[in-house]
Amino acid sequence: MEGTPTSRAERRRRTEERILSAARAIFAERGFQRTTIRAVAAAAEVDPALVMQYFGSKQELFEQAVRIPSIPPLDGELEPVEELLGRIGMKMGPLPQATVAMMRSMLTHPDAAEEVRGKLDAQVAQLADAIGSGDAELRAALMVSTMLGVTIAHQLLGLTALRDASPERIAEALRPSLRSLADG
Amino acid sequence: MEGTPTSRAERRRRTEERILSAARAIFAERGFQRTTIRAVAAAAEVDPALVMQYFGSKQELFEQAVRIPSIPPLDGELEPVEELLGRIGMKMGPLPQATVAMMRSMLTHPDAAEEVRGKLDAQVAQLADAIGSGDAELRAALMVSTMLGVTIAHQLLGLTALRDASPERIAEALRPSLRSLADG
DNA sequence: GTTGAGACTCAACGACTGTAGAGTGAATGG
């Protein structure tokens, strides 16, 4: 009968996911340096040595935990600028923990900085392509930077004026500003 | 004859300043956690114990080293919005190391986060006052967040599209966007 | 010149960290 619900492979998979999930949460809350293998292990109800056995090193655990989603400040697959502006609201909503972990570490962990810079650069290039005109790259970079700043202020720092504001309200207030950057 | 150029008090003052300067530089480069009392002491060519003797703790060293300047993304003493927009260029120039240290630590060091949040909140309130209309506070917060994001992308992350851009060009490209936030 | 203060260093502590290796016990496969 297809074995107990917990076969060996299945148990392993679940433990691994439990560790990754705990890691994401703690990395997101404290950043790379202040996150401890022991803390992750405790949150996952597992021995610290097991974390090492599965992921090899703290750095690799971070990479695995943070992998997958893209940085949302202004992502979008070659969508026209107008369409993108219409979707800012969604991009202002709650972020995946992996993204928060990445952003929280980016100013103090060189690898995270490199990763974020790369992703943002890609968004800039893509957006500049959609804009087209003269100094499109600069203006695209400012659009991405704006989204980055608002996201940080809203989600990571918790500016009081933004803390209570709904994503929709923020998006609405922000749209003209971004449009003026896109149009030039 | 007013004594040799290095009186006792004078020597002490200089050593203290040398430590503070080294601390500012290293805190700015690595953030709070990754900065080591030993590294600061080495950079100041001093024994680590002396740093403790002068400042009591790493946390106090940080506070003293980072004290003084205000967070510049959008500071200004009750100046009218237009005047402020005219001065964005200056605010986009190179930052004081103390400010960089503060910003670099703000996502991973709770005390730095609290400090930055407080200063930015104050700027928001001040700016909202200058704007006046309906949802002035939200729009002021978005202006401050925008400056924050551009500053981070430019000075801390080094987005390639912004890295080479002069402060003046950035300011010029950014002005319409900020104006649209200020006007509503 | 002697004394005392004060700038500064030496050596070490205890705590915490990432990490490694040997071990345990259950479940798997023959």
Add this chain to the structure above:
DNA sequence: CCATTCACTCTACAGTCGTTGAGTCTCAAC
């Protein structure tokens, strides 16, 4: 039923950190 695999734990090492207390050496005051 037995041998082996494998998820998992125990224990410990080596390094680094913030921090401390006792010391040294130099200069100023009497």
